[in-house]
Amino acid sequence: MFLKNKPMWGKRTKLKSSYDVVIIGGGLHSLATAYYLAKDYGITDIAILEKNYIGFGGAGRNTAIVRANQRTQYNVPLYKEALDLWPVLTKELDYNLMFNNCGNLNLMHSEAAMKAARMNICTAQFHGVESHLIDAKEAKELVPALNISEDITFPIHGAMFHPPGGIVRHDAVVWGLAKGAAKKGVEIHQQTEALDITTKNGKVESVKTNMGTIQTKQVMISAGGYSAALINSMLGIRLPISVLTIQAMVTQPLKPILDHVVSSGAYHCYANQTLKGEIATGAHMDPWPNYTTLNTAYYIKHQAEALSEFLPALRGLKFMRIWGGLADMTPDMAPIMDGNDQVEGFFMDCGWGYFGFKSCSAVGKYMAEFIAKNECPDILKPFNLKRYQDHKLMGETAALVNYSPDN
Amino acid sequence: MALTITCPICGKRNGYEFRYGGEEKGPRPDEAGLTPEAWCDYVHMNNCVAGVQEEWWFHKDGCGSWFKIHRDTTTNLEIEQTEATE
Numbered sequence: 001m002f003l004k005n006k007p008m009w010g011k012r013t014k015l016k017s018s019y020d021v022v023i024i025g026g027g028l029h030s031l032a033t034a035y036y037l038a039k040d041y042g043i044t045d046i047a048i049l050e051k052n053y054i055g056f057g058g059a060g061r062n063t064a065i066v067r068a069n070q071r072t073q074y075n076v077p078l079y080k081e082a083l084d085l086w087p088v089l090t091k092e093l094d095y096n097l098m099f100n101n102c103g104n105l106n107l108m109h110s111e112a113a114m115k116a117a118r119m120n121i122c123t124a125q126f127h128g129v130e131s132h133l134i135d136a137k138e139a140k141e142l143v144p145a146l147n148i149s150e151d152i153t154f155p156i157h158g159a160m161f162h163p164p165g166g167i168v169r170h171d172a173v174v175w176g177l178a179k180g181a182a183k184k185g186v187e188i189h190q191q192t193e194a195l196d197i198t199t200k201n202g203k204v205e206s207v208k209t210n211m212g213t214i215q216t217k218q219v220m221i222s223a224g225g226y227s228a229a230l231i232n233s234m235l236g237i238r239l240p241i242s243v244l245t246i247q248a249m250v251t252q253p254l255k256p257i258l259d260h261v262v263s264s265g266a267y268h269c270y271a272n273q274t275l276k277g278e279i280a281t282g283a284h285m286d287p288w289p290n291y292t293t294l295n296t297a298y299y300i301k302h303q304a305e306a307l308s309e310f311l312p313a314l315r316g317l318k319f320m321r322i323w324g325g326l327a328d329m330t331p332d333m334a335p336i337m338d339g340n341d342q343v344e345g346f347f348m349d350c351g352w353g354y355f356g357f358k359s360c361s362a363v364g365k366y367m368a369e370f371i372a373k374n375e376c377p378d379i380l381k382p383f384n385l386k387r388y389q390d391h392k393l394m395g396e397t398a399a400l401v402n403y404s405p406d407n
Numbered sequence: 408m409a410l411t412i413t414c415p416i417c418g419k420r421n422g423y424e425f426r427y428g429g430e431e432k433g434p435r436p437d438e439a440g441l442t443p444e445a446w447c448d449y450v451h452m453n454n455c456v457a458g459v460q461e462e463w464w465f466h467k468d469g470c471g472s473w474f475k476i477h478r479d480t481t482t483n484l485e486i487e488q489t490e491a492t493e
Contacts, residue, residue: 228455240451243480288410288427291457291481298423331451389447405427 009178013187018215019047021371022207024194024230025223026050027059028170028357029349031177032364033220033371034186039092040365041372044185049209051193055174058224061293061325062357063248063282065261065272067104067165068129070355071120071396074382075334076127079355082362086168089361095176098169098275102260104162105143107310109154109266117160124162131162145257145313152309154266166261167272170357177364197234197346204345218371220339220347225291225326227350237342240388241328241351242405244285245292247299249322253277257313269306279314281307285327285354285406293324329353329405332393337363337383339370347371348385410483416470422483428463430454431475459486 006012020043023030030048037043050056066086068079086099108114117133124131136148139159148156178188189211196208197219207214221227221234228241254277263270268284283299300322308315330336330351339347349367352359366377376384387393410422436449454460459479466472477486 226457228453229457232454238448238452238454240447241453241455243455243457288422289453289455289480290483292483294483328455388451389443391443405429 007188007190008175009188010182013189015047015187015189015192015209015211015214017212019187020045020216020218022046022194022214022216022219023048024207024219024221025057025227026052026054026188026190027057027222027224028173028177028360029222029224029352029363029367030220031174031181031188032360033222033349033367034364035177035181035184036365036368037372038181038184038186040368043372046181046186047214048181048186048188049192049194049207050188050190053190054178054188055171057226058325058327058356059174060171061248061323062170062354063270063272063280064167064170064357065104065165065263065270066099066168066358067162067261068358069104069106069120069124069131069160069162069165071123072334072394073123073127074394075396076123076129078362078366078379079359080127080129081365082359083164085361085365089173089176093176093180095172095179096169097172097176099166100168100275101164101166102272104165104261104263105139106160106162107139107146107156107262107264107266108158108160109264110157113265114158117158121160129162130164131160134159134161143258143260143262145311146262147310147312154264154309156310167274168357173360194230194234199235199343199346202344204343216345218345218347220349220367220371222349222367224350224352224356225328227348228328231348231350235343235346237385239336239351239385240330241336242289243291243326243328244288244406245290245294245324246282246285246327246354247295247322247324248280248282249295249300249303249319250274250278250280251314251317252320254279254317258311262311264306264310267306267310269303269310271307271311278320279307279317285329287404287406289405291326293326295322295324327352327354331388331403333396334394335359335363335383336385337367337370337380338385339376340374341385412464412476412485414464414466414469414472415474416472417466420466420469424466424468426465426467428465428473431461431463457481
């Protein structure tokens with residue numbers, strides 16, 4: 001039914017037979033790239049092709065957490081810029097993205113984890129990102145609901161406190177960027193599925209869709225969890241990616257109890273209280289690749305057990321809604337951004353795993369620069385696909401126990 | 408949805424007893440004349456099929472055997488070998 005109505009971002013347009021740039025996938029990385037192509041480089045003849053509707057995939061399924069406390073020197077500056085851009089975009093797009101920089105508290109449950117946190121904090125501080133190591137007592141002062149007793153499965157030794165992080169309303173980012181891009185002339189085509197990319201002499205020539213063929217010299221695939229399968233089937237480029245379902249859920253609403261994002265690697269659980277009062281919480285990914293986006297009893301039970309141990313006040317709460325999305329994981333937990341390498345005019349922005357939301361603003365800006373200038377910006381250079389064969393994996397995981405799809 | 412996997416020794420069991428061992432990639436490449444590209448392709452690269460794929464599993468909480476099955480990655484259902492190769 002919504003097909004007949006006017007889309008919220010502006011006018012419905014007919015798919016033309018040629019564009020300067022075609023972007024496959026209607027998620028946040030695509031919308032942000034199109035927005036910055038139009039804003040910073042005056043390239044407005046852009047078509048975004050989305051098989052479902054914008055915000056259908058990871059853009060509307062993530063748990064809305066933003067932060068810049070990653071591990072490596074390559075990642076941190078990118079996420080810092082993404083974090084700094086939320087208030088800027090709120091103004092620029094004239095759209096309330098509801099950035100709530102309530103701060104992130106990463107719980108540490110062993111001395112080894114505290115040691116790993118020290119390194120993360122050093123990296124953050126070196127790059128001008130505020131991040132502190134605190135002990136269990138200080139964590140309890142910040143979040144009185146925490147259970148810091150020693151009689152739980154993973155007693156809390158301390159935490160990595162990252163005040164500038166927080167929560168951004170993910171749907172608002174989709175709507176704001178779609179409106180902002182469309183206002184500058186970008187066309188968003190929903191229910192439009194890209195079927196193939198044709199090349200000639202190693203250059204991109206056209207994109208075949210269910211609505212006709214589009215001539216273009218530049219095409220980017222940034223289709224979240226579906227990117228790897230698309231890139232392989234369209235161009236025969238295999239990627240070091242495993243696609244896994246990641247599950248999330250929200251509880252019934254409560255009075256204010258949590259004013260930070262709390263996460264725990266050992267419990268594989270992260271939680272924050274939304275402005276509506278619900279506790280939004282996410283789990284680890286399924287341990288085997290699948291595209292189901294289905295929830296499992298196994299993880300619902302796991303979340304309930306984890307939350308009731310380290311936040312015992314939540315015991316007995318009911319989950320109101322559950323859902324799943326896709327995470328495209330790479331072996332080094334860092335994304336793949338590349339272009340003009342395998343095929344001239346072909347760009348990819350994928351392998352984000354569960355980091356796609358928090359990075360979209362800055363990545364859109366730099367992928368736009370990459371496409372507009374046909375030259376990779378320095379900040380994106382370390383994320384090329386060749387790093388895997390050069391054995392320059394990024395080390396975003398502190399200690400990789402097993403080489404497995406879910407890291 | 409529950410995943411079940413049929414172990415050649417223990418039969419149909421709960422999927423959480425197993426560890427996923429990656430996509431079937433054929434035999435390990437010969438070391439003679441091996442290029443970084445070919446090795447990387449074997450070690451890291453995946454097809455990421457949204458559909459039926461052949462894959463390895465390890466019965467970690469069971470008999471410890473390694474074996475291959477066909478599974479539909481869009482439904483998490485194991486597919487009969489004969490059905491998959493048709």
